[in-house]
Structures are given as C-alpha cells and as structure tokens.
Amino acid sequence: MSQFQCYTGKKLSHLLNRIRDAIYTEIAPLQITGWCTPEPLPFERRLEGMKRNLTVGDKWGNLFDCAWFHFTGTVPESAAGKHVVVLLDVNGEMCLVDSQGVPLRGLTNLKSLYDYSLGGPGKRVFEINRQASGKEKIDLWADAGCNDLFGYLTENGTIKQASIALCNDDMRTLFYDFEVLLDLMKVLSKESARHQQIFNALNKVGHLLSQFNAEEARAGHAILLPQLQKKGGDASLQISAIGHAHLDLAWMWPIRESIRKGARTFATVLYLMERYPDYIFGASQPQLFDWMKQYYPELYQKIKAKVHAGRIEAQGAMWVEADTNISGGEALVRQILHGKRFFKQEFGVDPNYLWLPDVFGYSAALPQLLKKSGVDYFMTQKLSWSLINNFPYHSFHWQGIDGTTVLTHMLPEETYNSAAAPHSVHKAESQYREKAVSEHCLMLYGIGDGGGGPGAEHLERLTRQKNLNGICPVVQETAAHFLAKWAKDAAQFPRWVGELYLERHQGTFTTNARNKWYNRKIECALRELEWVLTLNLIQSHQSYPTKRLEKIWREVLLYQFHDILPGSSIKRVYDESIARYQQLLKEVNQMMEKNYLLLTEQINTTGIKQPLVIFNSLSWERTEWIKVNNQWFEITVPACGYQTIDATAESTEIPTVIATENQLENDLMRVTFATDGSIQSIYDKRVKREVIASGQTANKFAVYADDGDAWDFRMDYADFAPRFMELVSALPRIDGPQAILEQTYRLGHSELVQAITLTAGSRRIDFNTQLNWRETETMLRTAFPVAIHAEDATYEIQFGHVQRPTHQNTSWDLAKDEVPAQKWGDLSARDYGVALLNDSKYGYKIKGNVIDLNLLRSVLYSGQRLVRDEDVQPGEPHHAFTDQCEHTFTYSLFPHPGDHIGGGVVQAGYELNHPLKAIPATEKAGSNPTVASFIKLNAPYIILETVKKAEDSEEIIVRLYEAAHRNTAVTIHFSQPVETIEEANLMEESVQALPVKNKNEVKLEFQPFEIKTLKIKFR
C-alpha cells in the first residue's frame, strides 16, 4: 500500500459514517395518530387527548406537551426473510408499550442538546422481526414527551421519522468492528506495530467497500476480525464497567417527567438485557424505584426480577442522590435510613456503599454518617469539576471531622457518561492517579443526566473490548464486585482529610432562597414534631403516625435532590416544590400543635387562672423573654421540657432598653447606626470592647451585578463596585425588653424592611427581614467587618463544624471563597468572637475580618436562556428570574466573649432556629407537675438532635452528638423509668446494651464530634 493511496484518520471517520448510514434502509412509512395533552395520561385514558392524524414534518407539541402515539403499518412482502425494524423519532422522548400499556422500550430523539463528545443520545430503533414473513401488521403505542433528553424543545416539536426499515446485520457488525478499531488506533502510539496493522486493516476495508452491501460487509468483517481477536497479556489494570443512566429527579424538566424518564430508562435496560447477556446495569435512588412501583407496577416486577438475578444493581445508599451542603444532619441520616430500608424491604439487598456521582461538594460529616450506617465505601466523580485545583486522588481514604474514614473512589475517567469506547478505557488508565498501587478502577457508561442509559452501541463496544490488545481489559460487573476487589489494595491508598469541597457552583448555597427557607423550616418542624409525638407515646401511649411521617420525610428528602435544593432546576420545579412545602409545613405544624395540647392535658394546672405552657425541645435550660397578651414574661424552661405560667399574672419587671433612630442599647450592648442606616459601632459594655472594625460599617445591603446562572457567579464579582440599597426610614420603638429599630431600604422596585432587635440580657442582635425583591441579574449581600483577627473561621456543618482559612495563601485557600454553612459562621480569637447566625441562609464568606452573607441571587432560572420567543406561553413572563419574590428571613449577629465554643455559638444557632413554643392550656388536674424536664444532660456540648420512635419497634431513638470537638463524659437522665438502653447505629440496629443507672440514667463517653444513637425501652 502506498502512502498516497491510503485513508487518513479523518477519511476513515467519514467512511465509518458511510458504513453507519448503510445499516438501515427505510422501506415503508408508518401511519401516525396522536392524542395530545399538556400533561401525561395513563394508557387507559390514552384516547382522551386531542386526536390528530400526523405525518413526518408535522409539529405535534410545545415543550413538555405529552401525547399518546399510535403507529400502524404493514411490513412489505419484499421484506420476507429479512430483519425488519421500525425507526421512530418524534423529536421528543417516547416509551413504547405493549398491548396492556406495559413499557417495552424507551426512545430518544437523535437531535438533542446532549454533549456529543460523550456519545449520541438517540435511541430510535425497535425490533419487529429478525426474520420477517412479510405482511405483518405493525400496531404500536407510545407515550411521548415533547422534550429532548435535556428538557429542551428540539426542531420545534416536529415528527422526524416513523418508518419500517430493513436492518443489514452484516453492516451493523462491520460498523462496530470498524468503530472500535478506529478508536483504538487513535489511542495507540503511531510507531507501534499494532497501530499500523489496524490502520492497514481499516484501509483495506475502505478499499473494498463500494456498494455497501452485505457481501462487502462480511468481507470487511473478515479483514477486521483478526485485529479484534488480538488479546492483551497479563493486565496491570482492570476496568470494571457498569451501565449507568444518571437521572436527575428534577432539573431541566419537572418531577412528573422524571417519573416517565425512569420508565423509559428501565424499559430500555430490560430490552437490551435480553440481547446482551453480559450487560449489568446499576441504578441508585430508591425514590426512582418507588415511582416505578407506584406508576408502572408490571415494569417494576420485571425490574425486581432482574435485581434478584443480579443483572440490575440497586445502588445505595440514600433515598435520592442528595445535596450534602445544605441538607441538615438528621436529613442526611434519613436519606440513608429510608434509602437502605427500601432496598432491604423490596429487594433484600443492603448496599454498603454510597453512590453520589453528581453532588456539588461533600460534607465532612459524611464519613461518620456512612460508617455508622453500615456504609464502608463512597463513589463520586464531581470533584473533577473543580475550577482551580485538581483534586489529587482517585482512590483514597476520606477522613471526616470525627476522624472516621471511608474508602472513596472517584471515577478516573471523570465522567459518569462514559462512551465505553477504547478512548474511554485509555483515558481512565492515563488519568488514574493511584494506578501505581491499584489494579482496579470503575467506569460508568451510558447516556445520562436526563436518564436514557446505555444504548446498543455501548454494549457492542464492550463485547469487543473484553481483553483487546492495546488497552486495559474491561469486565462488566456490579459496583459491589468492583469495590470488593479494589478495596484489597486500600492499605496503599492516600488519605484526604476534611470536606470534599467543590471549587464550583458556590451560587447553589443561595439560589432559590425561598425553597431553601422552606427546607430549613420543615427540617426544624419535623424535629420538633417527632419529639412531641414521642413524649406523648411515652407519657400516654398515644399512637405514633409512623406511616404518615415516612411519607412526609420521603417527600422532604426528594426535594433535597442535588438539583432541587441547590436551586439549579427550572422554575416549574420550584413552583411545585414550594406549593408542596407549604402544605407539608401546615400539616406538620398542625400535628405538632395537637400533640403539644395533648401534653398540656397531662399537667396539673389546678389553681392557675389562664395556664400557658412553654415548651423547650432543646437539651439545655433556656431563659428567654416571651410576650403573651401584650405582657412580657422572662421565663426559664428546663431542658427538653416545659414551664407553666399564668398568662394573667403580672409581667416580669422590664429592664431599661433604649431605642432611638441611631441607637439601640440594652444592659450588655450598645449599637450605633450611621446616617445611611448601617451599623457604625457595636459596643460590648460588659467587656468594654468594640465589635465593629474601626472605620468600617456593617450591614450595608450590597447589590452586586450577577450575570451568572443558578450554579455560579463570577469569582471577581466583588471587584465591581456594588450599589447599596438606600435607607428611606428608620423607626425606633420599644416593646417590653426589646429595643427595635425598623429600617426601610429601597433600590429600584425592591423594598427591604428590617426590624433590628436587641433584647434585654442578650448579646444577640436579630435582623428580622421582610424583602420584596424585584431586580434582575443581581446578588444581594450583607457584611459585618469585625474587630477580630483570626486565620481561620469556623462554620457549622451537620453534627459539628469545620474551619476554613480567612486568607488566600494558597490556591486551595483562594478557591474556598464562598462556602456552605448550616446555622452559623463564626470568626473568633481566643478571648472574643463574632458569629453570624441564620434561619435559612447557607452561603458564607469570611475573608480577612469581614463576615459576609449571601442573601439572594436573582439570575435566570435554569433553562431560561434557551427559551425562544415563540415558545413562551401567552401571559408568561419572557424570562423568569430566581428570587424575584417576597422573602422572609432572619440572621443574627452574635458577639460573644470566648471563642465559638466558650461563647455558646452552637447553642445560639439552635435557639434561633427552635424558638420556645407557648401553648395555651386549660385548668385541669393532670398528673404531671407544672414544670418538668423529660431528658436532662449534664454536659452543655452534648447536643440532643433527635428523639423519635424506632422505625420497627416500640422503642425510642435518641440521637446525640458532641459539638465542641472534645472528649466528654455525660450522664443522661430521663424523667420516665427505663427498662433497657442499647447503643444503636444510625440504621437503628442494636450495637451493644448499656447499663441503666438509678432506673433512669445512662452514662456515655463521647469522642470529639461523635454521634451516638440510643435505643430505649421505657417502662
């Protein structure tokens, strides 16, 4: 062969396309009838939509419209003996169903916004008969959505293809032979004999193809076969491949479409499993399985059978692939609890690994949560998305805040949508950082994000790559099999200490602020509801609504999915989740009130004219002011207990507080305001110390231009001068022990009203905020420059806290510009510090001496940028922006002597989020005293997080953790006599029996940040 006659690489790619085009030959059109609706209808109601006779080229819908399609036709006689298929593409996603409406096969339009470097998303082929007899009637029903895989309208929702076609199987075989070898050739050294021999063989095939018929295809296959049969030698690295369909449970589409995407994806998996015996597929998210159970019961039975057969792997361990920055601690426990319970109950499997390929950063609380839930391994890939630093490991021991480690694997290929082609295998090997010490790594192949999963192309490639000379061998197996093999080398893996911070998507700590507010409120309300329900169960054997709570929790857990809670979904997702949150919150609050009332009925209130019972669900005694019928009472409520007062009694003597237009003052603090409304000075009278940095002012409402999206804002945003909201009025008032300055600010069409409140006896300054935000492409922030110097700031995370640098010494410090926190962030020296508490905000930035909090981001909703004028529904705004709405939130500045521990910041964060609850009672001769504590602890930094009934028994679960990072011994005292106490894991399984002292006490020893779960049987 002369150099001048041979194909170049580019020409070989072109040839490959010509081979592909010769696989299918259309022989007859199909008739198309559609019944169109805006929302999906089940199979039985498929004829209720608007009936239309359609043909190729017709528009059938707008974005997210639905239709049942009926495709009919007759196989031409000329096709007898041949392989007949149908080719269907309606520029949307479809699910073909059988005559009973049971899903058979998911189809996806060829044209999509998908990243084509990962492969084509299109699935358009459905088998009719491998050996047709001719004249067969074709009668197919399909449930369609007018959206591509990524939730976009493509080609204006027109029908692209609906025809009967012949499949040239020889050409199909040649196509994959050729594709795999061409791809392999490209990753081999040009100097290698292997490269040149493959090149030569591909060229020969190029020379013989002229008619592109079966005979030529067979000859081509014969030329390529020896190259495909060349085996590799002893492998140094083996790749474990598992089919994957990353399915965001809401993102660029509403939740209802995710349910349908699930059916399409699983139907395709089952369809391909019939044809590819080695195919193993994995799916996480019990929520997705539960939807299949609920909406597609027959399909679910088939899925279940494949799980039992070991072909579909139920991957753990959370209910959904949840956000771990914003979700609260107990919510993360419930993600695993409900996730594992479902798989155990439904499939009898108990995954020992957590599967979170796509979550935007991983809390340093996770290792302990995982290990204490029977989860030993963790798999992700997202840190490869970091913008500044390259995460240094792919296989490592990840150590959390309490020292627990969990063995972690990050996909070396750095995608969960692998093409499973030779270049994918090559990339995995080249990039795998621990390949010197590890002989195994994982590959997730398939089409994903919008579901879909592997197509025949992935499986055809893998069939040819089992042990192909030139690349690592690939074995198709479950993640569990992979983990067991891979873990054998773990002794040599490196260690990463602390959070897995994603250097990207920091906007998601703030975007869609109202959704995040509801998440916090429902987390807090559920905590309190479970506490009061449990007290009634112990006290008076009231029923405990386990089933209802399970349903509520699971819905709350769904909304913590990694594109819902972070704020990165389309507008409809938030319209729907907020409506549901409102209902759930109302229901939870009503149940709570009812149960508080039941508790009050147990109290002996005889002789009290107008009894009012004040409840404290937190595990320490609190003394606070409360207002009843315009009277103020300073009351002390014991830990996990209540105090009864007479609402007709005279109010407590009220100490003097001062409120003027430019000053608030109580016994401890004096706050001075500048003429623009900002805070000029906060003087701690007791320790004689100024809190605000000299020459600077605090709490100015800075409005930054934000042309980012739901995920990201520009890192240099602060280099552009912000606008500030302007003070229009400042009204001082005194309400009992509270000095209040009500400030009103405006900017553009937006208005912010803030009641700045200082209460007698407290250093906490509350900023109770009502905000009507109307601006677009803006970020609103507040900042507190404080007179504290410290190199690290402290931020609360789930079940503990982390420290992060306040400087930018290294690129790793620089990257942590905006960081997530739970209820507080704090800047402290040893002697004094300042915390900024919040009731629903998560985006903090403490750099230098400035504590800065992100309040909202008004940016285009995900998906909006691509909405075209003609697709906008009448009456709908042209572009919709996040956070352009009414907001209510509170943040509090909490200066404190001592550091964040000595200063009581942990408790202050809880107190802001769990106010005392006053329940009016009636005079009654109950058996309980007027003041009581149900649970008492003698260590202030052992925090009681959860009290609930056990899922599977009448026992009571009590969860506590050490919050100060020290070894602590504690005695816990229960008001009720105890029969047995066991220590349990987070899955509520007993670990060991504990001795009960004095009939109602237990002694525990905590390691720093340790979480302990008790399982108690009361007498």
Ligand SMILES: [Zn+2]
């Ligand atoms: Zn995702």
